Amino acid sequence: MATMRFRQAIVAALADEMRLDSRIIFFGEDVAEAEGPFKTSEGILKEFGPERVRDTPISEMGFTGAAVGAAMMGLRPVIEIMFIEFLGVALDQIVTEAAKTRYLSQGSLSVPMTIRASVGSGLGFGCQHSQTLEHWFASTPGLKVLMPSNAQSAYSLLRAAIRDPDPVIVLEPRILYAERGDVDYGIIAEIGKAQMRATGDEITIVALGQMVNVAEEAIKNSGVSADLVDLQTIIPWDRETVLNSVKKTSRLIVVEEAPLSGGWGSEIVAYVTSQLFSALKSPPFRITAPDVPIPFNGGLESRYAPTASDVTRQILHALKNQDVPQPWWVVEGIAG
Amino acid sequence: MTTSLERRNSLYGNDLACYERMVEIREFEKITNALFAEGSIRGTTHLAVGQEALTLGISSTLKPNDVVAATYRSHAIGLALGLSPESVLAEIMGKATGCCGGVGGSMHLCDTTVGLLPTSAIIGAGIPVAAGAALAFQVQKTDQIALALFGDGATNIGAFHEGLNLAAIWKLPVIFICDNNVYGEYSRIEKTTPIEDLHIRAESYAMPHMSLDGMDIHAVRSGLTDAINRARTGGGPTLIEAKTYRFSGHSRADQALYRPEGELKEWQKKDPLLVTEKDLIKRNLITRNEIESMKENMVSELTAVAKKVANDPEPELSAMFSNIWTPSKVAI
Ligand SMILES: Cc1ncc(C[n+]2csc(CCOP(=O)(O)OP(=O)(O)O)c2C)c(N)n1
Ligand SMILES: [Mg+2]
Numbered sequence: 001m002a003t004m005r006f007r008q009a010i011v012a013a014l015a016d017e018m019r020l021d022s023r024i025i026f027f028g029e030d031v032a033e034a035e036g037p038f039k040t041s042e043g044i045l046k047e048f049g050p051e052r053v054r055d056t057p058i059s060e061m062g063f064t065g066a067a068v069g070a071a072m073m074g075l076r077p078v079i080e081i082m083f084i085e086f087l088g089v090a091l092d093q094i095v096t097e098a099a100k101t102r103y104l105s106q107g108s109l110s111v112p113m114t115i116r117a118s119v120g121s122g123l124g125f126g127c128q129h130s131q132t133l134e135h136w137f138a139s140t141p142g143l144k145v146l147m148p149s150n151a152q153s154a155y156s157l158l159r160a161a162i163r164d165p166d167p168v169i170v171l172e173p174r175i176l177y178a179e180r181g182d183v184d185y186g187i188i189a190e191i192g193k194a195q196m197r198a199t200g201d202e203i204t205i206v207a208l209g210q211m212v213n214v215a216e217e218a219i220k221n222s223g224v225s226a227d228l229v230d231l232q233t234i235i236p237w238d239r240e241t242v243l244n245s246v247k248k249t250s251r252l253i254v255v256e257e258a259p260l261s262g263g264w265g266s267e268i269v270a271y272v273t274s275q276l277f278s279a280l281k282s283p284p285f286r287i288t289a290p291d292v293p294i295p296f297n298g299g300l301e302s303r304y305a306p307t308a309s310d311v312t313r314q315i316l317h318a319l320k321n322q323d324v325p326q327p328w329w330v331v332e333g334i335a336g
Numbered sequence: 337m338t339t340s341l342e343r344r345n346s347l348y349g350n351d352l353a354c355y356e357r358m359v360e361i362r363e364f365e366k367i368t369n370a371l372f373a374e375g376s377i378r379g380t381t382h383l384a385v386g387q388e389a390l391t392l393g394i395s396s397t398l399k400p401n402d403v404v405a406a407t408y409r410s411h412a413i414g415l416a417l418g419l420s421p422e423s424v425l426a427e428i429m430g431k432a433t434g435c436c437g438g439v440g441g442s443m444h445l446c447d448t449t450v451g452l453l454p455t456s457a458i459i460g461a462g463i464p465v466a467a468g469a470a471l472a473f474q475v476q477k478t479d480q481i482a483l484a485l486f487g488d489g490a491t492n493i494g495a496f497h498e499g500l501n502l503a504a505i506w507k508l509p510v511i512f513i514c515d516n517n518v519y520g521e522y523s524r525i526e527k528t529t530p531i532e533d534l535h536i537r538a539e540s541y542a543m544p545h546m547s548l549d550g551m552d553i554h555a556v557r558s559g560l561t562d563a564i565n566r567a568r569t570g571g572g573p574t575l576i577e578a579k580t581y582r583f584s585g586h587s588r589a590d591q592a593l594y595r596p597e598g599e600l601k602e603w604q605k606k607d608p609l610l611v612t613e614k615d616l617i618k619r620n621l622i623t624r625n626e627i628e629s630m631k632e633n634m635v636s637e638l639t640a641v642a643k644k645v646a647n648d649p650e651p652e653l654s655a656m657f658s659n660i661w662t663p664s665k666v667a668i
Pocket of ligand 1: 029058060082086089409457458459486487488489490491515517519520521582586
């Protein structure tokens with residue numbers, strides 16, 4: 001057990017796995033000598049040397065594809081994508097190549113690679129460097145998509161991702177890199193398993209990444225007794241934990257950082273509603289960002305992702321009125 | 337108020353005005369850096385100190401109705417093309433008065449009155465976009481051209497190769513300028529690229545190409561003029577590699593400690609400001625004293641701009657919901 005920053009937990013997980021498994025290689029832009037633009041590979045080159053730890057050119061399609069091929073041939077590549085948007089130029093290699101390899105080879109090949117990418121809003125990086133974009137991957141069968149919310153899950157999920165026999169995408173909320181937390185090196189997560197961050201019986205709140213902290217604060221502020229489910233894995237998601245929780249509370253809110261349309265929360269709300277329709281005391285709903293690009297201006301950006309105060313308002317509304325509150329942009333008459 | 341177009345037009349055939357704009361860029365970047373350091377600018381900045389001659393060579397040679405697709409290293413090209421220091425700094429500070437209304441930030445400048453397309457923060461993205469703009473000019477039979485400005489690192493991404501190949505086979509009126517400042521982020525070019533002379537990459541697209549001294553505005557203009565003549569007369573695209581050097585770090589607070597000792601000093605001898613000053617003094621267009629007072633005036637003007645911009649209004653919340661798309665029912 002040790003206290004460390006989120007980004008150091010990532011380094012620790014990678015190093016621990018690399019010590020155990022010589023098939024693991026690691027590459028990305030400025031990850032070796034410079035130790036990562038976000039310092040997420042401090043000491044890795046030094047310990048594991050230039051054969052296993054490499055800097056790449058600015059060629060995301062090239063090095064992502066190289067990871068796919070190396071994985072097919074028996075290595076366990078871990079790659080870093082500095083900002084998730086840069087995967088835009090490499091999507092084919094992930095969605096159409098890596099995700100289809102086990103299928104097309106009828107199980108004779110697999111792609112045990114891990115893609116780490118920083119995601120999320122809140123730091124003033126503007127509309128091309130602040131998205132979460134999990135939905136780019138969440139509807140591609142063959143991929144697994146994870147998102148940690150604190151130092152422990154950053155550590156435990158990355159270790160699990162590296163050990164997994166399939167392509168796994170780990171989306172790291174950039175805003176959490178500097179956050180400190182305790183890390184138990186003995187915990188390796190189970191992919192597809194959610195974590196309960198709080199327990200209660202009035203309402204179930206499902207969140208992911210930096211929204212877990214937002215939801216936690218909102219639960220505190222509102223004084224409700226809530227189950228807080230940190231989903232951790234978007235695909236495959238933990239239906240059992242979520243269903244059991246909603247069976248107990250009969251109410252569900254999903255808090256997402258991404259835009260309203262097409263978010264992973266829709267899948268959860270739809271599934272839970274279809275399974276537990278008659279047991280629900282009020283309609284499940286989602287609290288999300290609006291359907292807009294992420295604005296640079298600090299005041300505007302601070303309204304982009306759901307805030308603790310807005311989540312509090314919506315929780316209290318739902319409990320009092322048994323119906324679905326309007327998003328803030330409708331309440332404030334700014335947009336429809 | 338002077339418009340962007342007026343500021344642009346003031347550059348043509350006026351070497352002194354071009355020099356003054358270079359001084360403006362240099363001092364602007366210093367102020368930006370200081371504001372970032374004190375926490376008045378969010379996110380990131382990418383300075384172009386040392387690359388002033390290249391941007392001015394471009395802006396004083398292209399016409400204002402030609403278009404430019406550039407990158408996150410945007411302040412210098414923006415100012416060079418004519419955007420005012422107010423509108424650029426206001427954008428960097430997220431103010432409603434910024435050229436993108438404060439929703440873009442340092443990496444995203446845009447001003448269609450002088451041909452600046454929204455600058456992209458994705459490496460290589462502007463290269464095929466410039467080819468596409470040139471395709472429109474070709475089909476519309478205008479004499480406009482498009483120019484893509486990008487870094488050395490960008491020549492390793494697919495968009496570079498696909499964009500050049502397409503431009504070559506369609507003979508598009510587009511000019512690709514690779515600003516080879518020796519570094520892509522924290523990596524020196526030889527770590528990521530097997531050749532140092534990037535312009536030869538055009539060979540495999542049978543595209544005319546050249547290398548030029550990006551620290552000298554005359555060299556930039558003369559190389560660019562050839563390429564422009566070719567593009568405007570149906571001769572197709574050109575790849576120009578401008579040899580420059582990034583005097584500052586890559587972005588934000590990067591101190592560039594990874595550079596070999598003495599390298600910066602060597603390049604500073606070719607500082608585009610020094611090169612231009614020497615030339616202007618030799619041609620009796622300016623004196624050393626006039627240069628000094630020009631610099632002093634510039635600093636005080638820009639300091640006043642920074643003070644004003646700090647108090648400019650923030651964008652309204654509605655700005656967040658504007659200009660995203662047009663509802664389909666009003667589309668034709
Ligand atoms: C597709 C993509 N990959 C990575 C990055 C991160 N990045 C931003 S600037 C930069 C270096 C670019 O170097 P170069 O093309 O030489 O331009 P310079 O910054 O030197 O002007 C990198 C890797 C990005 N913006 N987009
Ligand atoms: Mg460069």
